[in-house]
Amino acid sequence: MTKRDRLNADDIAAGLADLPGWSLAEDGLSIEKTYRFKSFVEAFGFMSQSALAAEKLDHHPEWFNVYNRVDVKLTTHTAKGVTALDLALAARMEAAASPACP
Numbered sequence: 001m002t003k004r005d006r007l008n009a010d011d012i013a014a015g016l017a018d019l020p021g022w023s024l025a026e027d028g029l030s031i032e033k034t035y036r037f038k039s040f041v042e043a044f045g046f047m048s049q050s051a052l053a054a055e056k057l058d059h060h061p062e063w064f065n066v067y068n069r070v071d072v073k074l075t076t077h078t079a080k081g082v083t084a085l086d087l088a089l090a091a092r093m094e095a096a097a098s099p100a101c102p
């Protein structure tokens, strides 16, 4: 089993348990979350950090931004479903969305 193999429903549910606000899309083929920030600049900062994480993972989000809102959908095109890479990118996005407290 590799990171690009499609996960079954149980494995997806287990992964989502560690990702607050993320859920399985209705079609069961992707995971999604809507982020809201204080401003466009904060939203764009989140997207910039997420973009760098995506490049490192060689795994890229589908997303839509309006002002302070970012709708994110993660799926693995090659697997036609959710893989460990989607869960890994979601975890990086969670970190990008909540700056570490000193």
Ligand SMILES: C[C@H](O)[C@H](O)[C@H]1CNC2=NC(N)=NC(=O)C2=N1
Pocket (backbone or CB within 6 Å): 058, 059, 060, 061, 074, 075, 076, 077, 078, 079
């Ligand atoms: C060649 C390259 O590794 C692939 O095209 C990668 C790039 N980023 C990707 N991102 C996503 N979300 N799904 C993919 O299948 C995918 N494939």
